[in-house]
Amino acid sequence: MPRVKIGLKYQLEYLSILDESGEADTSLDPDLSKEQLLKFHHAMLLSRRFDEYMLKLQRQGRIGTFAPVKGQEAAQIGAVANLEDDDWLVPAFRETAAAIWRGTPLSGMLLYNAGYNEGGRIPDEQNDLPIAIPVGSQIPHAVGIAYGCRYQDTDRVALTFFGDGATSEGPFHEALNLAMLFETPTIFVCQNNHWAISTPRDRQTRSETIAQKAIAYGMPGIQVDGNDVLAVYCAVREAVQRARDGDGPTLVECVTYRMEVHTTADDPTRYRDEEQVEQWAKRDPIERLQKYLKHKEMLTDEDIEKDEKEIEQTVKQAWQDTKEQIDALSDASVIFEYLYAGRPPYLEEQREGFVGGQDNG
Amino acid sequence: MPRVKIGLKYQLEYLSILDESGEADTSLDPDLSKEQLLKFHHAMLLSRRFDEYMLKLQRQGRIGTFAPVKGQEAAQIGAVANLEDDDWLVPAFRETAAAIWRGTPLSGMLLYNAGYNEGGRIPDEQNDLPIAIPVGSQIPHAVGIAYGCRYQDTDRVALTFFGDGATSEGPFHEALNLAMLFETPTIFVCQNNHWAISTPRDRQTRSETIAQKAIAYGMPGIQVDGNDVLAVYCAVREAVQRARDGDGPTLVECVTYRMEVHTTADDPTRYRDEEQVEQWAKRDPIERLQKYLKHKEMLTDEDIEKDEKEIEQTVKQAWQDTKEQIDALSDASVIFEYLYAGRPPYLEEQREGFVGGQDNG
Amino acid sequence: MAELTMSEALNLALREAMDGDDDIITLGEDVGVNGGVFRITDGLLDRFGDKRVLDTPVAETGIAGMAIGLAIYGLKPVCEIQFSGFSYMAFNQIEAHASRMRWRSRGRFHVPIVFRMPFGAGVHALEHHSESKETIYAHIPGLKMVIPSGPRNARALLISAIRDPDPVIFFEHKALYRAFREEVPDEEETLPLGESRTAREGTDLTIVAYGAMLHRALEAAEKLAKEDGAEAEVIDLISLSPLDDSRFTESVRRTGRMVVVHEAHRSFGPAAEIITRLMEKSFYYLEAPVERITGYDIQVPYFAREQDYLPSVERILDGCRRALNT
Amino acid sequence: MAELTMSEALNLALREAMDGDDDIITLGEDVGVNGGVFRITDGLLDRFGDKRVLDTPVAETGIAGMAIGLAIYGLKPVCEIQFSGFSYMAFNQIEAHASRMRWRSRGRFHVPIVFRMPFGAGVHALEHHSESKETIYAHIPGLKMVIPSGPRNARALLISAIRDPDPVIFFEHKALYRAFREEVPDEEETLPLGESRTAREGTDLTIVAYGAMLHRALEAAEKLAKEDGAEAEVIDLISLSPLDDSRFTESVRRTGRMVVVHEAHRSFGPAAEIITRLMEKSFYYLEAPVERITGYDIQVPYFAREQDYLPSVERILDGCRRALNT
């Protein structure tokens, strides 16, 4: 066998169910219940409007920098919809839609974006990690958590989100390798939104797909239309099932698009063509789902309008709540909290100095 | 195209030319000149004997810990034989055979292993980096150097060695991705010697081959019989050619075996079966090459004996030289050298204190 | 003479340096098309092309490691690490290779790299975007560590850092990027690394500071003069490594009192070294315990409370008064 | 009571802790089948199985990151980083996540991880295997940093570190692993983190040290007693963070003189913080400048000259004499 081809175990696939006009491939349509589908729709719409509202607040100087989610709602909702409440979610920093689905209060997110550490607290019982900012650094956490799930003989899983940019970082690589070695029930969901700040996808890596990076670990990988909530749902469902069954991790690449600025500190006109954005606008995940739902006669324009109104109220109320929370926040000496379980003497001295208005050595 | 297979650009191959009995696949035999082949043989044999000698010195307490190369001579010589003098070599820490080929004086290596920093100096004009100990950390250097080669419009290339263990580290991943993006003339040579200290290859990663990790970067990859100097030579020749032609990097996996201890601080009886070692002994790269050369009537037992004697002399002489070098080394205040181009005042104070036998603040 | 902000001055320095030397290559995340998230590399891609201005993927270890390779080859890379808080991703490359290559190779190779990194709090940024962990770099032999305090010295220091034959960690304070303008001479200017400067003369007390805190120290000094009639000498350290201990030592020999200000965490922070050097060199001149006014030993709070973390002018002033009144 | 080496005592501690608590998981390179390159985890795989003792690939970031995940889930991971010199590969995980998870989540999550790492010079090891960069970890809020000095306290401290609800960097000095045996009680023993101990009582001078240097300090103290008739009090710091500044401060109030010894680099090293704390708390008691006897500001030389780098008993003794005679 001097010069022979090596057969690879896994065949990569691309999955798409809803086309751009909202037509579903009937052989693949998961035929979800109306209730389930409307829940998807509501979460995606709420996420979109909340995002837009935050952008306005930021432009008015009421909150600080944040990373808009616009365009990626299907990739997030389709994925997390497969999780049970006590499964684990390990987000990066752009997972507003996922956080909403999981139950993070809007006011908490606003509080965080208004610059208060208190906003970072995830409600008890909600197994979500706080926002992780260093790109790719959260990915290994989903391996450890998933290991814990198996170690304690539960069938819980851990799902982690990250971007196309994150796949260039070492922690991505180390984490996927570890997950395969220990067969952890981890679902690695890459939201390939085509940009890492100003770096386009094809300058991030030369692999034709992100999904094929799974091959480096002998891991199954799949690429899906990330603006198609049904495709994302089905691909992640398979991955979650595999994980629950003890068959280890999966890499799911959701091909989507960042429709907004990278963060509110960013000016994309410096580096990208509006035309590309417009092209992607035609593949908008929410519109696509709406067409599908209308076609299935599960949703009418009046329903949407009603939902929009309700959402408007919810979002405004959240900001009201946040403002009240801010007013009620105790004095700034909370900055000395949560460093350790207890406060060591030197830190207590510093706190006392701070409270007393004088530096303590 | 709802659920479709994704075609991958590169097809992985496995290359082997010399079988275990030293028989070459005639369709693949590169038909190297006798002179070239004997040079391979001499370098591999010298490397083997030098390694054995160092092991003895270490056991006698004359030198410190080092990482024996035994078994990996073909993987190293077959690879570096493709380099021109002014190409660049970026080694890890087990590349004794490669270093010998490139011209590093044996006495320098001994001096290094005897614990003197002076031994780390690579002769001027030899474009080799010093030993790099943090696993995988040297790999990105070969990307930067190779970029420099192209930037200055030369057709020089950079070849880097690393182990199977190193492929689990982040820097491996980041480096290969960068190399593809900038199309640097880098040859990534993995010596898969089946062990990373006590961790066997199949507990290092679940990918069936190391070569397939190239797919993650859209990079060509190939797996070769690493104990077959002709196969290694041919695979790396292709990779070097591709690099010189401006067609970017390649990952070459050499499947070989670490026949000795990991380092002299290691006791492999704790974790590996002698039987496996014996199996691999049958595939010894030097014996295999000798059989091939005898078959081709390029080498006789007498030639070997003569070579062995000469090598014995060379190695002993090297140790003599090293001992003399050690005796001639100037006082220990050299430890204050080579931190910076100049010596900042506080460091000069420390040096003066050291020389004067008293601590300076 | 042009009136430039620090970000413009840094941009100028890069342009000037690269104009004069084809060996200089700039690389990092978003440094090309986007001109850097703080626009420090703005216009460089157009001027120098994509062989000299490299937009990299998100891979700090790779960036630093590739830069080390470039430098070994003989080029002079200037890396932008997008924020100092992400430099830890590349820490192994900096500690294990950049700082040691000259030493490990006994001078055969050396690595003239500048690692530029925005650092510091005060601009309402996100977590990890407000760090001041210069101590970590200052402690590592083989590295230099420079922190400019304004447009003019930033430009001069960056040129010097690029020409320096050794690796330089170059911390740029985000709050200074656009804080004020300063005359920057048209002709090229450099400043030696490892030399501090006197930012204000005084006789009663010595304040040592650097980066953005220098300006708070100066403000405190003015107040002190006005309100207490005491004249503080203010030293701008500029280089943490090599640390120039002669200027502040000499100053304290005259003033007898010292306050050290930085926004890095207090414990095991730069002030400790400065105070110890002083004690070693001028113990008997000290008339009162040295005060250190620093960031606390806590993570920098999110932006609503970041000012609570930072040494305020008031805190510095209090420290000065304690030093003066004991 | 058994007479154990420090490596045996650490092994005992791991066994005891894991026996009593199924949530404890050990992971790292070569910790399973091979029992660790220093055999600290010897026998654990057999006793606890491969679900609790994980042989990992060579991936420090992955190991640390996975451990953080394990800890968030509710387990108590003990990671072995094979040598502290390689911990920089995981530095981002430690700085950005381990140290901050409690803080970032406002107490919702915390990460009771022990990062065990052999450190220090003196055993004829290779480059990167002789580092003492504890300063880096001691400077980071949210981490604890512990350094035992012998078998008995190593065992007690490791158990305490494992039970501690916060991340602990646990530096084990390689030169102490097999240096001597000490009685280790059969019944479990713990020691509070953040408390130093008096290793020798004295009245004329205070020496502060830790790790392997503690033993050189003690030797110097004995010589000083014999040759100069001066009695040094020797404080073993044990914890660098939280730093217990009360014991050495109290001691110097009695002795008036202090020498700080460590093998970490001098500049921006631990001695600076210790000296500064002392100055802040006991300035007026100091009768002479504090001496610091430390590793130099150079990389640790290869082993033929590593002793030239390390503080020798002679250097410590000289420092004591200078402190006594000024």
Ligand SMILES: Cc1ncc(C[n+]2csc(CCOP(=O)(O)OP(=O)(O)O)c2C)c(N)n1
């Ligand atoms: C380690 C690190 N380096 C750099 C940054 C700055 N940064 C923030 S987001 C980002 C791009 C991330 O791209 P991607 O992973 O695709 O996620 P996306 O922003 O598209 O959601 C960069 C470089 C960071 N946060 N962390």
Ligand SMILES: Cc1ncc(C[n+]2csc(CCOP(=O)(O)OP(=O)(O)O)c2C)c(N)n1
């Ligand atoms: C970053 C880092 N972690 C751990 C070590 C300790 N170590 C030295 S060699 C080695 C195994 C390396 O395996 P591999 O890459 O296959 O190379 P080989 O030893 O087989 O040549 C380890 C873990 C190290 N040197 N560097």
Ligand SMILES: [Mg+2]
């Ligand atoms: Mg992206």
Ligand SMILES: [Mg+2]
């Ligand atoms: Mg190996």
